[in-house]
Amino acid sequence: MTAPAAIHDRAAGLATKACTVNPLKMSQPLGAALAFLGIAGSMPLFHGSQGCTAFGLVLFVRHFRESIPLQTTAMNEVTTILGGGENIEKALLNIHKRAKPAFIGIASTGLTETKGDDVAGDLRLIKGAHPELDMPIVYVSTPDYQGAFQDGWAKAVTAIMEALAVPAPTVKGQVTILPGCHMTPGDIVELRDIVTDFGLSPIVLPDLSGSLDGHVPEDFSPTSLGGTTVTEIGQIGASEATIAIGEQMRPAAQVLTEKTGVPAKVFDSLTGLAAADELYAYLSALSGRPVPDKYRRQRSQLVDAMLDAHFFFGGKRVAIGAEPDLLWALGAWCKDMGCELAAAVTTTESPVLARLAAEGVRLGDLEDLEAQAGGCDLLITHSHGRQAAHRLGIPFLRMGLPIFDRLGAAHRVIVGYKGTRDLVFEVGNIFLANGHEWQPGDGAFDVLQDHRQGPAAGDATCAGVGLPHHSTRET
Amino acid sequence: MDSLANTVQQVFNEPACGKNQGKDDKARKKGCTRALQPGAAAGGCAFDGAKIALAPITDVAHLVHGPIACEGNSWDNRGAKSSGPLLYRTGFTTDINETDVVFGGEKRLFRAIKEILAKYDPPAVFVYQTCVTALIGDDIEALCKAASVKFGKPIIPVNAPGFVGSKNLGNKLAGEALLEYVIGTKEPEYTTPYDINIIGEYNLAGELWQVKPLLAELGIRVLACISGDARYHEVASAHRARAAMMVCSKAMINVARKMEERYGIPFFEGSFYGVSDMSEALREIARLLIARGAPADLSGRVETLVAREEARAWARLSAYRPRLQGKRALLITGGVKSWSVVAALQEIGIEIVGTSVKKSTKEDKERIKKIMGDEAHMIEDMTPREMYGVLKDARADIMLSGGRSQFVALKAKVPWLDINQERHHAYAGYDGMVALVGEIDKALTNPIWGQVRRPAPWDAKVAS
Numbered sequence: 001m002t003a004p005a006a007i008h009d010r011a012a013g014l015a016t017k018a019c020t021v022n023p024l025k026m027s028q029p030l031g032a033a034l035a036f037l038g039i040a041g042s043m044p045l046f047h048g049s050q051g052c053t054a055f056g057l058v059l060f061v062r063h064f065r066e067s068i069p070l071q072t073t074a075m076n077e078v079t080t081i082l083g084g085g086e087n088i089e090k091a092l093l094n095i096h097k098r099a100k101p102a103f104i105g106i107a108s109t110g111l112t113e114t115k116g117d118d119v120a121g122d123l124r125l126i127k128g129a130h131p132e133l134d135m136p137i138v139y140v141s142t143p144d145y146q147g148a149f150q151d152g153w154a155k156a157v158t159a160i161m162e163a164l165a166v167p168a169p170t171v172k173g174q175v176t177i178l179p180g181c182h183m184t185p186g187d188i189v190e191l192r193d194i195v196t197d198f199g200l201s202p203i204v205l206p207d208l209s210g211s212l213d214g215h216v217p218e219d220f221s222p223t224s225l226g227g228t229t230v231t232e233i234g235q236i237g238a239s240e241a242t243i244a245i246g247e248q249m250r251p252a253a254q255v256l257t258e259k260t261g262v263p264a265k266v267f268d269s270l271t272g273l274a275a276a277d278e279l280y281a282y283l284s285a286l287s288g289r290p291v292p293d294k295y296r297r298q299r300s301q302l303v304d305a306m307l308d309a310h311f312f313f314g315g316k317r318v319a320i321g322a323e324p325d326l327l328w329a330l331g332a333w334c335k336d337m338g339c340e341l342a343a344a345v346t347t348t349e350s351p352v353l354a355r356l357a358a359e360g361v362r363l364g365d366l367e368d369l370e371a372q373a374g375g376c377d378l379l380i381t382h383s384h385g386r387q388a389a390h391r392l393g394i395p396f397l398r399m400g401l402p403i404f405d406r407l408g409a410a411h412r413v414i415v416g417y418k419g420t421r422d423l424v425f426e427v428g429n430i431f432l433a434n435g436h437e438w439q440p441g442d443g444a445f446d447v448l449q450d451h452r453q454g455p456a457a458g459d460a461t462c463a464g465v466g467l468p469h470h471s472t473r474e475t
Numbered sequence: 476m477d478s479l480a481n482t483v484q485q486v487f488n489e490p491a492c493g494k495n496q497g498k499d500d501k502a503r504k505k506g507c508t509r510a511l512q513p514g515a516a517a518g519g520c521a522f523d524g525a526k527i528a529l530a531p532i533t534d535v536a537h538l539v540h541g542p543i544a545c546e547g548n549s550w551d552n553r554g555a556k557s558s559g560p561l562l563y564r565t566g567f568t569t570d571i572n573e574t575d576v577v578f579g580g581e582k583r584l585f586r587a588i589k590e591i592l593a594k595y596d597p598p599a600v601f602v603y604q605t606c607v608t609a610l611i612g613d614d615i616e617a618l619c620k621a622a623s624v625k626f627g628k629p630i631i632p633v634n635a636p637g638f639v640g641s642k643n644l645g646n647k648l649a650g651e652a653l654l655e656y657v658i659g660t661k662e663p664e665y666t667t668p669y670d671i672n673i674i675g676e677y678n679l680a681g682e683l684w685q686v687k688p689l690l691a692e693l694g695i696r697v698l699a700c701i702s703g704d705a706r707y708h709e710v711a712s713a714h715r716a717r718a719a720m721m722v723c724s725k726a727m728i729n730v731a732r733k734m735e736e737r738y739g740i741p742f743f744e745g746s747f748y749g750v751s752d753m754s755e756a757l758r759e760i761a762r763l764l765i766a767r768g769a770p771a772d773l774s775g776r777v778e779t780l781v782a783r784e785e786a787r788a789w790a791r792l793s794a795y796r797p798r799l800q801g802k803r804a805l806l807i808t809g810g811v812k813s814w815s816v817v818a819a820l821q822e823i824g825i826e827i828v829g830t831s832v833k834k835s836t837k838e839d840k841e842r843i844k845k846i847m848g849d850e851a852h853m854i855e856d857m858t859p860r861e862m863y864g865v866l867k868d869a870r871a872d873i874m875l876s877g878g879r880s881q882f883v884a885l886k887a888k889v890p891w892l893d894i895n896q897e898r899h900h901a902y903a904g905y906d907g908m909v910a911l912v913g914e915i916d917k918a919l920t921n922p923i924w925g926q927v928r929r930p931a932p933w934d935a936k937v938a939s
């Protein structure tokens with residue numbers, strides 16, 4: 001893990017860098033926690049010091065605008081040295097007492113990995129001593145100093161497979177969907193609808209559309225508000241097929257195939273006409289049904305949208321900072337639309353990076369992206385890119401996680417014909433709004449410079465600029 | 476005992492802390508942080524606290540030495556505002572990898588400092604220790620010392636790895652770093668008899684700017700704010716102030732007390748929240764400055780300003796009285812803000828149905844008791860489920876709290892207002908209190924509440 005990262009990140013780039021500036025990356029345990037949050041009645045637990053949990057909590061709360069159940073084994077200096085078994089035990093008992101979860105997912109952190117705690121061993125002892133802890137407890141090793149958010153998600157789902165998937169006689173029409181962490185609850189809802197419209201019944205794992213889709217429950221719950229039930233997880237061995245979205249989900253799908261014999265199909269993206277075509281054709285073949293009229297119509301709408309919009313996409317230079325699978329989905333789509341992928345920065349190793357023929361995709365940070373994005377027509381990354389977009393004076397589209405300064409992050413949809421159609425309009429409108437119009441006298445100026453100085457699309461919200469106590473409401 | 480353990484012990488021994496005076500030696504050694512409950516803990520780590528306390532120094536680079544977790548998951552998430560430099564909003568971290576964990580991260584840290592100086596040329600670099608790098612034994616103090624010599628720039632170690640304790644401890648350890656390496660290392664260009672320090676104010680949402688014009692009108696200069704909207708050289712020359720005000724409860728009491736001890740700068744503890752608290756703060760500042768030789772007419776000028784501003788504030792607040800009278804608020808927050816805000820809310824007729832005193836000191840509680848007159852209103856610890864219950868049963872009309880419990884209120888379909896760190900509105904000074912009440916009014920009277928509480932048509936039919 002470490003060596004390849006070093007090659008891309010700190011040696012093969014523009015310069016050898018020891019310091020990450022304006023991180024794009026977030027850590028593995030967070031990705032694991034989010035995966036666990038897609039299980040119904042779940043409580044994710046970080047084995048580490050309390051601060052890691054607090055940061056994760058704040059990050060998710062600001063992105064999803066929801067309460068987030070997330071606990072910590074609250075390790076301190078002394079317990080770290082002595083080993084964390086006792087803290088894990090106390091944490092599990094406390095969580096059981098207070099929240100009665102149906103599922104607990106434990107993710108290790110850099111601290112406890114550095115010490116080398118044997119969590120799996122501890123867990124066996126704890127479960128033996130406390131029969132009341134009868135809910136599934138899944139552990140995943142996610143040191144902060146390896147990989148990134150996306151890896152943590154993928155490892156957590158793989159760990160769930162390893163722990164809970166069992167072979168079962170096939171149920172006709174049942175399919176398992178393994179979404180990558182780049183899919184929003186809205187994406188999942190859309191995909192589920194599509195699959196269901198083919199007469200198939202999907203089990204989605206993890207299912208953030210049940211837990212983090214922003215709904216108002218009838219009563220208060222200290223655990224996740226919905227998601228894949230433990231019972232459903234027990235049934236995924238009975239599916240006819242596994243549909244995995246994103247290269248990150250390939251290992252989990254493979255484990256599932258090995259354990260249950262269910263064949264897997266990995267889609268590296270569901271965004272773009274060709275990518276979506278592949279999905280609908282596959283579902284049609286799997287279900288033995290023709291593609292429903294609704295989706296034929298949507299395809300036609302997407303084609304029309306592409307025809308209407310291509311004038312504004314052709315030759316546009318786009319810079320993207322995102323985790324590998326999201327980078328691939330967006331980057332490949334941008335190129336499909338005639339844009340040039342002028343800069344691409346990502347967080348962790350992935351097979352998709354080689355496929356993405358951008359000039360020097362690199363593992364790096366937002367400083368790298370900013371350095372390469374000058375003069376681009378669009379910057380796409382998570383909310384932390386707002387400062388760079390502002391400095392560069394280029395339009396900014398927030399994608400990925402966290403998005404803490406815009407509403408509705410959970411409901412944005414970019415999958416399938418309809419999702420792609422809406423994305424074409426959204427990005428096309430940004431290009432339209434920021435296109436350069438010739439003014440008398442332009443010939444005398446540096447036009448490009450002039451063009452760049454327009455306000456960044458996403459940053460036009462500073463009402464009352466000029467008064468310090470008003471203009472400070474930074475986007 | 477290593478130096479960090481030493482510092483932590485010192486901080487726990489803080490003599491100016493009211494809580495400490497009541498403890499015996501053994502209790503004091505155990506420290507103020509109550510033992511954390513695994514599986515039932517909430518709150519940030521010491522690193523978090525240190526970063527909150529120092530990040531508002533706007534022109535320096537804040538470099539976090541550790542794996543991506545500590546900075547990558549948290550940067551650019553706080554509302555401290557700057558009137559100038561923006562370097563403090565740039566996230567710097569060594570983002571250590573597995574090799575560093577095995578062989579030590581010091582080399583990478585050293586190179587990181589060098590890169591930052593070359594690329595961004597800040598007046599200083601603050602280096603934050605975190606759990607993993609502390610555990611593997613990276614000696615940031617020695618390294619920063621060597622780097623300072625080598626590069627000829629102050630490189631300041633902030634030794635508050637997360638696992639030593641709470642956010643509050645981190646605030647204090649950050650203060651220790653300033654005392655040890657920053658304060659007193661530079662001289663101000665000039666001094667006046669009206670120079671003060673403000674300690675423990677972070678300029679969240681720009682609150683300092685609600686207060687500064689008042690001070691400026693009185694001719695009082697903020698020599699250094701520690702650390703809201705601060706520049707490095709201001710903090711470095713803070714030792715020449717004539718007096719100091721410590722805000723935000725006890726977060727940085729060690730800085731205030733040690734500056735009194737070392738440089739003879741008297742301080743008082745005050746608050747900018749609430750009309751009368753603001754006035755009290757101005758009076759206290761004047762009193763301390765006059766005692767140290769400022770012209771005595773300052774006190775008269777303060778009274779003139781206070782009379783004018785209070786009259787203006789109350790006039791504006793009373794406009795809300797008919798709208799807000801009798802509304803019931805649940806106040807979930809810590810320390811200072813509680814009692815300052817309670818007084819102001821009561822003044823316009825809002826009833827406080829409960830306030831949390833989890834983070835409040837004994838004096839705070841005394842004060843709340845005086846203001847509210849009924850101890851039953853004080854809530855030691857309230858689980859989210861209990862909060863939800865109170866709100867759902869309509870025992871409160873609005874909840875004021877930090878972002879963490881926001882959705883407990885909203886899911887109960889009850890108005891909520893952010894009064895903690897991440898808030899977007901500034902509530903300090905006279906204008907701030909009017910702004911706070913204005914926000915409460917907007918939240919309470921928004922027409923959505925009637926709509927969202929209506930049952931769906933299919934449920935309504937069942938009911939009728």
Ligand code: SF4
Binds near residue numbers: 049053055523545
């Ligand atoms: S607890 Fe330690 S590892 Fe976690 S965020 Fe705080 S300093 Fe970093």
